[in-house]
Amino acid sequence: MTTPVHADHDTHSAVAPLKTPLHDAHVALGARMVPFAGYLMPVQYEGILAEHAHCRAAAGLFDVSHMGQATLRGPDHQTVARALESLIPADILGLEPGRQRYSQLLNERGGILDDLMVHRALGADGTLGLVVNAACKVADYAHIAARLPENVLLEIHEERALLALQGPEAVNVLVSLGADVAGWDFMAVGSASIAGIPVFLSRSGYTGEDGFEISVHADTVVGLWEILLRDPRVRPIGLGARDSLRLEGGLCLYGHDIDETTTPVEAGLLWSIQKRRREEGGFPGADIVLSQIAEGVARKRVGIRPDGRAPARDGAEIVDENGVAIGVVTSGGFGPTVGGPVAMGYVAAVHARPGTRVGLVVRGKALPAEIVSLPFVPARFYRAPK
Amino acid sequence: MTKYYTEEHEWIAVAGNIATLGITDYAQAQLGDVVFVEVPVIGRKVKKGEETAVVESVKAASEVYSPVTGTVVEANGPLADNPITVNEDPEGAGWFCRIEMSDPAELEVLMDEAAYKTFVEGL
Numbered sequence: 001m002t003t004p005v006h007a008d009h010d011t012h013s014a015v016a017p018l019k020t021p022l023h024d025a026h027v028a029l030g031a032r033m034v035p036f037a038g039y040l041m042p043v044q045y046e047g048i049l050a051e052h053a054h055c056r057a058a059a060g061l062f063d064v065s066h067m068g069q070a071t072l073r074g075p076d077h078q079t080v081a082r083a084l085e086s087l088i089p090a091d092i093l094g095l096e097p098g099r100q101r102y103s104q105l106l107n108e109r110g111g112i113l114d115d116l117m118v119h120r121a122l123g124a125d126g127t128l129g130l131v132v133n134a135a136c137k138v139a140d141y142a143h144i145a146a147r148l149p150e151n152v153l154l155e156i157h158e159e160r161a162l163l164a165l166q167g168p169e170a171v172n173v174l175v176s177l178g179a180d181v182a183g184w185d186f187m188a189v190g191s192a193s194i195a196g197i198p199v200f201l202s203r204s205g206y207t208g209e210d211g212f213e214i215s216v217h218a219d220t221v222v223g224l225w226e227i228l229l230r231d232p233r234v235r236p237i238g239l240g241a242r243d244s245l246r247l248e249g250g251l252c253l254y255g256h257d258i259d260e261t262t263t264p265v266e267a268g269l270l271w272s273i274q275k276r277r278r279e280e281g282g283f284p285g286a287d288i289v290l291s292q293i294a295e296g297v298a299r300k301r302v303g304i305r306p307d308g309r310a311p312a313r314d315g316a317e318i319v320d321e322n323g324v325a326i327g328v329v330t331s332g333g334f335g336p337t338v339g340g341p342v343a344m345g346y347v348a349a350v351h352a353r354p355g356t357r358v359g360l361v362v363r364g365k366a367l368p369a370e371i372v373s374l375p376f377v378p379a380r381f382y383r384a385p386k
Numbered sequence: 387m388t389k390y391y392t393e394e395h396e397w398i399a400v401a402g403n404i405a406t407l408g409i410t411d412y413a414q415a416q417l418g419d420v421v422f423v424e425v426p427v428i429g430r431k432v433k434k435g436e437e438t439a440v441v442e443s444v445k446a447a448s449e450v451y452s453p454v455t456g457t458v459v460e461a462n463g464p465l466a467d468n469p470i471t472v473n474e475d476p477e478g479a480g481w482f483c484r485i486e487m488s489d490p491a492e493l494e495v496l497m498d499e500a501a502y503k504t505f506v507e508g509l
Contacts, residue, residue: 001394001409001441002448048444049419240418240445309422309466311442334421334444341422363440 020065021161021218022225029236036239037134039066044238051241052336055207056377059169060237060245061228065161068137069215072128072144074152077120080128083152087144089264089283090118091274098122100187100202102272104264105132105140110285110292111260112267114140115252117213119189119202129189129200131162131213133254161221166211166245168380169233174201174212177227181212185384195227203382206242208249208375210382247342248335250303250374256314257301257330257344265292266346268301268374299327300352303374304343304360306367311341312360318347319359319366326351329360335376342376343369390493391502392453397477398485400493405454405485409441412506414476417443420469425461425482432458432485434492439482441472452485454492460484 017040026033031042042063045051054060074080081092090103100119104112114136119129132140145154165173175182179192181201189202197220205211216224228234237245243253252258258267263285270293277283281290306312311333318327332343343360351358354373359366387401395413398405414420422442432438432452439450461483465471472480487493497505 001396001413001450043445044418047419049421052444244444310424310440311422311447313447334442336444 018066020063021221022063022065025222025225026063026236031236031238034239037066039134041066042236042238044240045236048238048240048244049336051235051237052244054235055167055237055241055245056209056337057167058233058235059165059167059173059211059231060207060241061225061234062164062166062237062242063161063225064164064213065218065221066134067162068130068132068134068140069157069160069162070130070132070141070144071155071157072130072148072152073155074126074149076126079149080126080152083148084118084128085277085283087147087284088116088118089273089277089286089289091276092118092120092128094274094276095120095128097125098188098190100189100204104258104269104272105143106264106284106289107260108284110263110265110288112254112258112262112264113143113260115254115258116140117202117204121200122190135255157215159218160215161218163214163216163221163225163228164205164207164211165214165228165234166205166207166209166237168210170209170211171382173228173231173233176231183384184382186210186381188384194224197224197227199224206249206251207245208251208377208379209245210380244333244336247331247333247344248337248375248377249379250344250376252301252344253331262301262346263289263292263297265289266297266299266301297349299346300349301330301344302347302352303372303376304329304332304345304358304369305372305376306341306343306360306369308367309340310362310367312343312362312367312369316343316345317361318345319361320351321357321359323359323366326358332360337377344374347371389499390453390496391499391505392451392496393505394451396450396453398453398496400487400490403487403490404459405456405487406481407438407450407452407483407485408481409450409472409476410502410506411476414473414480417441417446417448417473419444420472423465423469423472423482425463425465426458428458428461430458432456434489438485441469450482453496454485454487455489456485456487458483459486
C-alpha cells in the first residue's frame with residue numbers, strides 16, 4: 001500500500017516544526033500530529049468522520065494558534081483604513097466598530113497573496129486587527145510592513161493563541177461559561193471573558209457552522225482549552241475534519257482554491273468587494289479586477305459532485321462530455337455530512353453553470369460528475385435581528 | 387492457511403494456490419476512516435507489485451499492491467457499500483480480492499506474522 005500523503009503537506013520541512021502552546025495537550029489527548037505550515041499540528045483525535053459529525057451536531061474545539069494575528073495601529077481609523085485599503089479590495093473605511101470583514105491581499109495582477117480577516121474593535125479607534133494564514137504570515141507581514149505609511153505600524157502578536165469553537169452548541173457553551181455573546185451577529189467582534197479568562201472573540205469560523213474564533217493570551221490558552229473541553233458538548237477537532245468541514249462549506253483553502261494566479265472575481269469572492277471599492281478601485285490589480293467585474297471572467301471556481309463514490313482530489317483534470325480539458329480540481333475529498341465525494345475547482349466560464357455535466361479524471365478514467373452551486377452544506381451563520 | 391505480509395502493509399492469506407489480499411491493522415490505523423474502496427474485476431491478471439485495489443480515507447488515496455502474480459478469481463464487492471469494514475475488520479471481512487497464484491515461489495520473500503510484527507515495531 002502506498003503511504004498516505006496528506007494533501008496539505010508541509011512546505012517548511014527544512015526546519016524543525018514549531019509547536020503551538022497546546023502541543024502537549026494535543027499529544028495527551030492522543031492526537032496524531034503532522035507537520036503543517038511550519039507547525040506540528042493535530043490532524044485527528046478520535047477520527048475525522050466522528051469529529052466532523054460532532055462539530056455539525058454540537059461543538060468542536062480547534063487549535064488554530066498557528067495562524068497569524070497582528071494589529072495595524074495609527075492615529076485614527078481613516079488613516080489606518082486607507083493604508084490597508086491600498087492592499088486589499090474590501091471597504092475598511094466603512095467597517096463599523098465591533099465588526100469584521102473577510103478580504104484578500106492582492107498583487108499587481110489582482111492575484112491573491114493571502115486571504116485574511118480584518119476587524120475593527122470597539123473603543124480602539126486607529127487600530128485594525130488582522131488574522132492571516134499560517135503558511136503565508138511571514139510573507140504577509142513583510143508585504144504589509146513595506147507598504148505602510150510612516151504613521152501606521154504593524155504589531156505582530158506572537159504572544160497570542162487562537163482557538164475556534166464551532167457548531168450549533170458553541171454559543172451555548174460560551175454563554176454557560178459567562179461570555180455574554182448570545183446576541184452577537186455573524187462577524188461581530190469584541191472582548192469578553194470565558195470562565196474569568198479575558199479573550200477577544202469574533203462570531204465567525206471556517207466550518208459553515210455558527211461559532212466563534214477566540215483570541216487569547218498564550219499564557220492562558222491551556223487553561224481555557226481544558227475548561228472548554230470539560231463541557232460534554234465540546235470535543236477537540238483536528239485539521240482533517242477542519243478541511244472536510246470547510247470544503248462542504250464551500251470555503252476556499254489558500255494555496256489550493258485561491259493563490260497568486262487567481263483573482264477574487266474568478267474565485268467567486270466578489271461579495272467581499274464592497275460597492276465603494278468597485279467604483280473607486282485603488283487596490284492592487286484594480287484595473288484587472290474591475291474589468292473582470294464589468295466584462296466577466298474566463299474561468300470560475302465551482303462546486304462539483306461526482307455521481308459515484310470515488311473522491312477526486314486536488315489536481316484532478318476536469319473534462320467536458322467530449323473529454324476535452326476544461327479545468328482542474330483544487331480541493332476534493334469525501335464530504336461526511338453530504339455522505340459522498342465533493343470537490344471544488346476551476347472551469348472555463350461556459351461550463352460553470354450548475355447542472356453542467358463534466359468528467360473528473362481519476363486514475364486515468366473520467367468519472368461522471370456535475371457542476372453544483374456552493375456550499376454543499378447550507379451555512380448556519382447566526383444573523384441577529386435588526 | 388498461511389498468512390504473509392509485505393513492507394507496504396498488505397497481507398495475503400494462502401490456501402492451496404489461492405491468495406486472499408488485504409491491508410493490515412497497522413495500515414488501516416494509519417489511513418484513518420476509509421470512505422472509498424475499489425476492488426479489481428474478476429479475471430484481471432495482476433503482476434507482483436502491481437496496483438490491484440484502491441483504498442481512500444477522508445484525506446488521501448492509497449494504492450494496494452498485489453504481492454503475487456496471478457488472476458483475480460473473486461472480489462469483495464460489498465466493500466464498495468461499506469468501506470468502513472476495512473477499518474473495522476482489516477484482516478477479516480475487509481479483504482479486497484482472491485488471486486489464483488501462478489508463481490507460488492514469490493511467497494518466499496514475504497514476511498510471516500512474527501517478522502511483520504517486528505517490522506512494524508521498528509517504524
